[in-house]
Amino acid sequence: MxxxxxxxxxxxxxxxxxxxxxxxxxxxxxxxxxxxxxxxxxxxxxxxxxxxxxxxxxxxxxxxxxxxxxxxxxxxxxxxxxxxxxxxxxxxxxxxxxxxxxxxxxxTRAEWSAMSADWSAMVAGRIRGLQALQQSLDSSIGCGCLSLDRCGIFNAGDEAAAEGPGSRWERRAREISAAGNVPS
The missing domain is CATH 1.10.1660.10 (Multidrug-efflux Transporter Regulator; Chain: A; Domain 2)
Known part of the structure; x- marks a missing residue:
């Protein structure tokens, strides 16, 4: 009032x-x-x-x-x-x-823990995928492109099109992430 x-x-x-x-x-x-x-x-x-x-x-x-x-x-x-x-x-x-x-x-703390466990698993999967992507980039950079047959970046005649749409690097990283193993 x-x-x-x-x-x-x-x-x-x-x-x-x-x-x-x-x-x-x-x-x-x-x-x-x-x-x-x-x-x-x-x-x-x-x-x-x-x-x-x-x-x-x-x-x-x-x-x-x-x-x-x-x-x-x-x-x-x-x-x-x-x-x-x-x-x-x-x-x-x-x-x-x-x-x-x-x-x-x-x-509550228990409710938050249950929800965040799912997110934690998602983050772990994304980290594995990013590590796989980093590995493939490191090997591509490390090759020095001395051999175009082994170079991961070289795509003569658009041969990567046979692998399907999208980035093959991201697709491989997702596959590795889903499998749960990271190449060393």
């Missing part, structure tokens, strides 16, 4: 007079944040917060003025989204991971 006065004499509440009206506003619960606060605290833009809400990654409540209000635990979900994006995951993959976490509260 606050007093609104048309006079500039004081900011203290006074008795109601002709030029003063009593305005009742519901107190905003301390655990709900406005969209701008959420964006600022999460380090993202307001449109990004709206987009994540549209995608179902986070949820908000509406105030009596139809403004979005977010519970504080949404900040943790946004941190998970950010971490997933830094790992190179798509928003669909991040959403799948978030689906196992509770939407109405912050996750």
């Amino acid at each position: 606050r007093w609104r006065s048309n006079t500039r004499h004081s900011h203290r509440p006074r008795r109601a007079r002709c030029d003063t009206e009593l305005v009742t506003e519901p107190a905003q619960p301390r655990n709900l944040l406005a969209i701008g606060e959420v964006a600022e605290r999460a380090g993202i833009s307001v449109p990004a917060v709206r987009y994540y809400e549209e995608r179902g990654l986070i949820r908000s409540q509406r105030s009596s003025a139809n403004q979005r209000r977010f519970p504080r635990h949404v900040l943790r979900r946004l941190a998970v989204i950010s971490a997933g994006q830094r790992m190179g995951l798509s928003l669909r993959e991040v959403g799948d991971a978030l689906a196992v976490l509770p939407a109405d509260r912050a996750p």
